[in-house]
Amino acid sequence: MIKFLKNLFGKEISGQNKDVNRDTQDDKIIEAVAVLLLRAASIDGNKDEVEILSIKRLLKKQFDLGDDEIEILLSSATKEEEKSVDLYKWSRIINDNFSKEKKHIVFSMMCEIIIADGLIDPFESSLIRRLSGLLYISDKEAGFIRKKILETKGK
Numbered sequence: 001m002i003k004f005l006k007n008l009f010g011k012e013i014s015g016q017n018k019d020v021n022r023d024t025q026d027d028k029i030i031e032a033v034a035v036l037l038l039r040a041a042s043i044d045g046n047k048d049e050v051e052i053l054s055i056k057r058l059l060k061k062q063f064d065l066g067d068d069e070i071e072i073l074l075s076s077a078t079k080e081e082e083k084s085v086d087l088y089k090w091s092r093i094i095n096d097n098f099s100k101e102k103k104h105i106v107f108s109m110m111c112e113i114i115i116a117d118g119l120i121d122p123f124e125s126s127l128i129r130r131l132s133g134l135l136y137i138s139d140k141e142a143g144f145i146r147k148k149i150l151e152t153k154g155k
């Protein structure tokens with residue numbers, strides 16, 4: 001993840017071109033997940049502090065990131081999310097690099113963000129339906145994941 005920070009600020013890592021390309025790809029994948037999580041938080045027009053804290057917790061847990069790395073990642077991902085008009089670009093990165101199980105994890109993370117503020121509005125429901133389709137998650141699988149998250153969170 002240190003390479004993520006260096007790549008983000010445009011610093012070169014000498015003698016590690018192969019690793020830089022791989023790490024840059026890993027960073028793009030993590031950024032894609034972060035962008036989708038931020039979209040889930042903002043789709044209802046209100047990015048609550050509870051949702052942002054949940055995003056930080058999920059990113060820290062899933063990708064083993066430090067607090068400083070998360071802050072930099074979220075800053076970058078916020079800019080990307082604000083200028084992005086669709087989900088396809090980000091879901092494609094995930095589809096190209098994640099197994100079905102990892103896509104289920106990303107989808108469950110999205111569901112957690114959507115229920116973090118205690119309300120599920122129509123925009124959030126629509127986002128989850130679109131994302132499940134974009135990630136090639138069946139309606140049955142998506143329903144099971146949503147139900148599991150709702151039960152876990154006691155909603």
